[in-house]
Amino acid sequence: MTTQNEKINLERCPTEELLKLFSGKWKPWILRLAVESPLRFNTLLHQLHGSNKQSVAAALKELVEAGLLVKTVVKLKPLHIEYCLSEKGRAIISVFKDLEGLLGE
Amino acid sequence: MTTQNEKINLERCPTEELLKLFSGKWKPWILRLAVESPLRFNTLLHQLHGSNKQSVAAALKELVEAGLLVKTVVKLKPLHIEYCLSEKGRAIISVFKDLEGLLGE
DNA sequence: GCAATAAGTCAGAAAAAGATGACTACTCAA
DNA sequence: TTGAGTAGTCATCTTTTTCTGACTTATTGC
Numbered sequence: 001m002t003t004q005n006e007k008i009n010l011e012r013c014p015t016e017e018l019l020k021l022f023s024g025k026w027k028p029w030i031l032r033l034a035v036e037s038p039l040r041f042n043t044l045l046h047q048l049h050g051s052n053k054q055s056v057a058a059a060l061k062e063l064v065e066a067g068l069l070v071k072t073v074v075k076l077k078p079l080h081i082e083y084c085l086s087e088k089g090r091a092i093i094s095v096f097k098d099l100e101g102l103l104g105e
Numbered sequence: 106m107t108t109q110n111e112k113i114n115l116e117r118c119p120t121e122e123l124l125k126l127f128s129g130k131w132k133p134w135i136l137r138l139a140v141e142s143p144l145r146f147n148t149l150l151h152q153l154h155g156s157n158k159q160s161v162a163a164a165l166k167e168l169v170e171a172g173l174l175v176k177t178v179v180k181l182k183p184l185h186i187e188y189c190l191s192e193k194g195r196a197i198i199s200v201f202k203d204l205e206g207l208l209g210e
Numbered sequence: 211g212c213a214a215t216a217a218g219t220c221a222g223a224a225a226a227a228g229a230t231g232a233c234t235a236c237t238c239a240a
Numbered sequence: 241t242t243g244a245g246t247a248g249t250c251a252t253c254t255t256t257t258t259c260t261g262a263c264t265t266a267t268t269g270c
Contacts, residue, residue, distance in 0.1 A: 013133050013134050013137055014205045015127075015133040015136065015137060015198075015201050015205070016133035016134065017205075017208075018201065018204055018205055018208060019124065019127050019133055021208075022120070022124055023124075024227080024228085025227085025228070026228095028118050028120040028121040028124060029118050029121065031120065032118055032120060040246085040247090041246075041247050041248070042245090042246065042247075050229095051229090052228075052229050052230070053229095053230090053247090053248070053249085054228075054229070054230080054248095054249085054250090055227085055228055055229070057247080057248060057249080058228095077238080078237080078238075078244095078245060078246070079236085079237060079238080079245095079246075080245090080246060080247080081246080081247065081248095088207065088208075091207050092204060092207055092208075093120075095200060095203055095204050095207070096120050096123065098200055099123055099197060099200050100119045100120070100123055102193065102196050102197055102200065103122075103123060103126075103193075103197075129257080129258090130257085130258070145216085145217090146216070146217050146218070147215085147216065147217070155259095156259095157258075157259050157260070157261095158217090158218070158219085158259095158260095158261095159218095159219085159220085159258075159259070159260085160257085160258060160259075162217080162218060162219080163258095182268085183215060183216070183267080183268070184215095184216080184266085184267060184268080185215090185216060185217080186216080186217065186218095
């Protein structure tokens with residue numbers, strides 16, 4: 001029985017890949033805060049009510065890997081790290097705003 | 106200590122709500138197949154390699170509730186059920202296509 | 211009535227994601 | 241050299257999602 005209507009394994013799904021960039025409990029919130037200003041790890045932990053180091057650290061890492069955030073070491077007195085939205089990140093967020101509009105209707 | 110830089114509970118995140126509509130392992134694939142033609146339960150199960158009834162049934166239900174798919178009883182000889190993309194579903198998917206473009210770069 | 215097809219539901223098991231608290235590494239200032 | 245601030249990691253536990261296989265309901269052909 002080798003007819004062609006077997007399980008067709010659609011080898012990849014671009015929509016799934018796209019959504020994966022935003023997957024997880026904290027990424028949408030993190031991106032939202034990133035629109036307003038650069039982020040810092042400990043500040044973020046306090047702003048995201050109910051979050052934890054492990055998850056926030058993982059989310060930041062993945063967002064940087066996805067190219068949505070850029071990590072920078074800021075050489076000021078207490079030397080800290082900043083996460084800023086990349087251009088790509090900004091572009092994607094603006095498309096999301098459109099989508100949110102479509103849903104409101 | 107009631108300063109205003111406590112944990113600000115950003116009470117809601119529209120992006121999170123949007124993403125929730127597509128959350129889960131099978132929804133992106135289901136929507137993708139829905140673009141091509143109306144869907145039927147058992148066919149879908151065979152097309153989605155590795156899927157299971159429980160998850161596919163849940164995904165279809167949630168997509169209908171979200172207004173992205175429309176469920177119809179088709180009164181033909183073996184009487185079956187079809188799931189078609191709604192206008193809202195089509196609109197959202199076309200926006201996703203734009204996003205996928207942004208990511209390719 | 212009896213079996214087949216279609217579209218599911220349900221309870222329990224397994225896997226994945228998230229949370230917790232202790233610990234690490236680096237810099238700087240006293 | 242010690243202590244405070246910043247940014248994490250790690251092992252373990254808990255919660256949530258997903259999977260599996262048996263069971264259910266409705267319609268139809270024989």
